[in-house]
Amino acid sequence: MKKIAVLTSGGDAPGMNAAIRAVVRASIYFDMEIYGVKRGFEGLIHKDIFQLDASSVGDIIHKGGTFLKTARSVEFMSREGRLKAVEALKDIGIEGLIVIGGDGSFRGAEKLTEEGIKTIGIPATIDNDLAYTDYTIGFDTAVNTVIDAVTKIRDTSTSHEKTTIIEVMGRYCGDLALYAGVTGGAESIIVPEDPVSIETIINKLNQGKKRGKLHHILMLAEGAGSASKLQEELLASTGENARVTVLGFIQRGGDPTADDRLLASRMGVKAVELLKDGVSNHVIGVRKNKLFSKKIDEALKEDKVLDKELIRLAEILSV
Template identity: 55%
Template structure:
């Protein structure tokens, strides 16, 4: 294999640029040509592809987002869209592709592999919701962003003796909420993977109030519901003044942490190694600090699970 491509797809995540840099420089080290695809699978369909050199990825390792941009692409879910993408690959002589993104991106990589174009997936999403890897690129940075925000919010919660509801990202996965809750001593954490009723939260708030506690932090993963709606219910049932903070897309931005830079570099380089070895339809990941790889189809068929021991611990420590 002498010519490969790299693209980022789906939601951006801090550390993606480190992965792109690793793909480009690892490939060039092995005398391969590398082509960057702008705007994910949409750019592949449109032929928005450029050759990358060593200097193309200079000074990007510390930058958030993705230098190759990203976009959702419904067209690539169709046979016609996939065929357009393949025509672009043929036009540029690209023999293999590194796809950095989440499960939707991996589905596209799987389709291309099935049609004869070897793809390797690199997990990049702040939600940390991809099976087959302990951590995804971007999770650590997003977690630190949330933690810093909660530290600031706790200061004002203490000053005004209020209950703060903080809504974080995590449509189908509660990792960000759970890890942030444990890191910042939240009184309650609500995640999609565990059943915790409004009554449980209110009872915990009342017990704290009875022993003299006048402020609380409650973290809600967006997959559980709206932080605003949850706050209304708390006020109604507990007669406590609440404030809501929806962190939103601030969680995706910012310079990647050292951990995400290292993870992106390791996974990006490993993806190139797999293409060089003739592998296809694989996803690289990290388990117990060792780089591993799994069949993408097996990854897509698995369901993300949460560490319930951590969830129980967060409840035990918030009594």
Template identity: 55%
Template sequence: MKRIAVMTSGGDAPGMNAAVRAVVRKGIFHGLEVYGIKRGYAGLISGEFERMELSSVADIIHKGGTVLRTARCPEFKNPKVQQEAAELLKAKGIDGIIVIGGDGSFMGAKALSNLGIPTIGIPGTIDNDIPCTDYCIGFDTAVNTAIDAINKIRDTATSHERTFVVEVMGRDAGDIALAAGLAGGAESILIPEVETNLDVVIHRLQQGQKRGKLHSIIVVAEGVASGFEIGKIIEERTGFDTRVIVLGHIQRGGSPTSFDRILASRLAAKAVDLLLANEGGKMVGIINNKIVATDIDEALKQKHTIDKEMYELAKILSI
């Protein structure tokens, strides 16, 4: 193993830069040449390779987004395109590649491994929906961004005695909504993994009003329904003054938390170690605070699940 490459793919996540930095510096420490591939699989196909030096990753650990840029690349699902990409990597003398991203990125990593390119996946997605790891890079920062917004919303909600519906990201996974809702003291949390019953939500709002509550916060993951739809139904059925906030892409940006910076650094270091051992077709993750490696095949076969005990706790504490 003499020359490796690193890329970020799919949706960006705070902490990706910390992971890129760790790959480059750990690789150089062990005498490797490290190349950055710009714009994910799209850049791989078009040959956007850049030699990375120690100075290439200076002053990026605290930055959100990704200095390597990222892009969606549906054409990489084509086996012919995958074969061409593998041949390009071999032509450039790349002995192994590290892919930072979500499940779609891992599918591409699996394909490259099957074509003879040792590939390691690092889970980087604010949705936190990759199996075989307790946390993905970017999740903690996204949750803290949502909590900060909820704290500010609560101030104005109290002043005007309003109900606020806060829509957070999470098309297929409710991790952000659940964590932000629990930490933010939301009255109700609506997530894709649990069937939504608006009758229960409305009953809780009405009970809260009867005991003198001045405001209410409802956190809804985007995969459940539009926050505006939920807000409209609540206002029509209760008569409560209701406002809707869609946090959207601000959850993707911002300086990563210390947790995400450390997680990214540890995962990236492990990924380089695996390539140095000529291992591929694996993902790295953190389980019970230990860095572990799992076959990408195994991770892709499993289904992400929500912490049901945590969900029930949130309901209990919001009575």
């Protein structure tokens, strides 16, 4: 394999640039030509493809976002659109494609494999919602971003002796809320995989008040409901007017942590090595700090399981 390309797709995640850098540097190391695709599958369809060299990725390892840009493509969902993408790659002689993104991006890579393009997927999403891997690129940075916000919110919550509901991202995966809730000292952590009744939340609040606690942090995953709705329920049940902070897209930004930079670098090199060795239609994952790859369809069939031990830990620590 002499020519490969790389693109980022779906939601951006801190560490994507580090992964791109690793792909480019590894390709050059293994004497391959490497091309970048702007704006994901949409850019691929419109042949927004350009050659990269070592200097193209200088000084990006520490930057959040993706310098290749990202977009969602409605046209790519049709076979006609995918054939345009394949034609764009073949016109340049590109044989393999590395796709950095989440589950939707991986399904796109799988479709390209069916059309004769060798593909490898690298997991990058702050949601950490891919069951086959322990961690995805961007998750650690997002957790630290939430913790930083919680630290600041706690100062004003304590000063005003207020309850604060912090709503974080994650789609239907509660990992971001759970990890940030445990490490940020939240009194209640509300995730879609382990529903909590309003009565349980109120009991926790009352328990804290009895021991003289001045403030309360409730960590809510977006997939478990809306912060404003929970605010209304607390007001109706207890008369307490909790404050609401929805962190939103601030969680996707910022410089990647050392852990995310390292994971991205390892996965980027691994992706190039897999293509070099003739492997295709695989995604890279990490389990117990060891990299591995498996077929895309097998990886996406796995069901995400919430870490019950962390839930138990949160329960113990929030007495």
